[in-house]
Amino acid sequence: MASAREMRLRIQSVKNIAQVTRALEAVSASKVRKAVEQVENTRPYANKAWQVLRHVAGQPGRSTLHPLLTERTEVKNTLVLLISSDRGLAGAYNTNIIRFNMQNFKNYNTPTQYITVGRKGRDLLMRRGGNVVAEFSDLPAAPSFMDVSSIGHLAVEEFLKGNVDEVYLVYTDYVSMAKQEPVIKKLLPLELDDSDDLVQEYGEQQKIAAAYIYEPDAEEILNEIIPRFTALQVYQATLESLASEHAARMVAMRNATDNAHELVGALQLDYNKVRQQSITGDILDIAGGAEALAQSER
The missing domain is CATH 1.10.287 (Helix Hairpins)
Structure with a gap:
């Protein structure tokens, strides 16, 4: 003895x-309040932007409206935007998102490349043999859209150049202080499901119009909003992941x-x-x- x-x-x-x-818990409690406030302030706009993107993707002749809406006849390469954290001491937060990613892409039917946001995810992914082509770290504590937009623009450029044929976004969605869920979202090209012909308006489901009328020019408008709204989804995912990280660290x-x-x-x-x-x-x-x-x- x-x-x-x-x-x-x-x-x-x-x-x-x-x-x-105890000090780290207090710091995380302060940060998570600010992060959740930022998420809640941007979530309605991001959700509406995603709804507009899905609506545009369902327009007649989507393949001629914009290159980012065009389905590739053959998918040869896949790009995944993986969002994690720069620091540890957050419980199973980073491990869960990496495990979720590997479950979906470890035995994927095409070669997969990764753009990582956060050092922890990058390191864990490289240990598991992931092909990391770019990484972003040391983002501000409260990132702005300009801080994150380059990530979305990089994914858009890779898709437009033909280096990749589809782009997925993997991140952690903030649900509550005790619950954070890994999420996978297909960014490019947009795909439709059975519920895409419905939108929520004042709590009721209503049929959307058959097609948008663009003023002054469809090409000019779509060239502006589709890349911007795509980058906005990356920004919103980053905010969701940041809030999830602080909540997980506070609980841990x-x-x-x-x-x-x-x-x-x-x-x-x-x-x-x-x-x-x-x-x-x-x-x-x-x-x-x-x-x-x-x-x-x-």
Whole structure:
């Protein structure tokens, strides 16, 4: 069993760790409030922009409206935008998004390239043999659209050049403080599902118009809004991931603090036992010495 001095040092060490984790929890709690506020402020616009993109993709003759809407006859290469964090101590946040990505793309039917946002995702992905062609890290604590737009523009350029035939976005969607869900979204080209002919308006589902009328010119308008709205989806995904990261870190640090307090209690109990044994031994030694001295005086 460890000595009383060693146990005191260990107890102090655990207490110091608890102070650090408590401070990290407080910092994450402050950051997550700001991140969630930013997400909620931009989410309605991003959702409406995504709805417009899906609507445009369903227009008659979509393949002639814009190159970003054109389905490739043969998919030879796939690009994935993977969003993670730059720092750890966020529980299973980074591990979950990498595991989710590998489940979808590890045995994908075409060669897959990655553009990563965040060092942790990049490192974990490279350890698993992922082909990382570009990476972005050290984004501001509260990134603006201009900070992130270059990521979306890079994906658009790769698609327009023909280097890739489809682009997916993999990120963590913020649901609540206790729940963050990995999400995969196909960015380019846009694909339709059975619900694409319906939109939500004032809480009711209504049929959309058959086609948009563009003023002044369809080509000019689509050249402007489609790349911009595509970059906006990357920006919104980054904000969602940032809020998820702070929420996951806050919960992880709270659990770490609670575990540290429990460990200190257990160590304190063991320390008291060791100290009591030491005191009992000292008392026995004193009593034995006194008894021996009394016998010698007789």
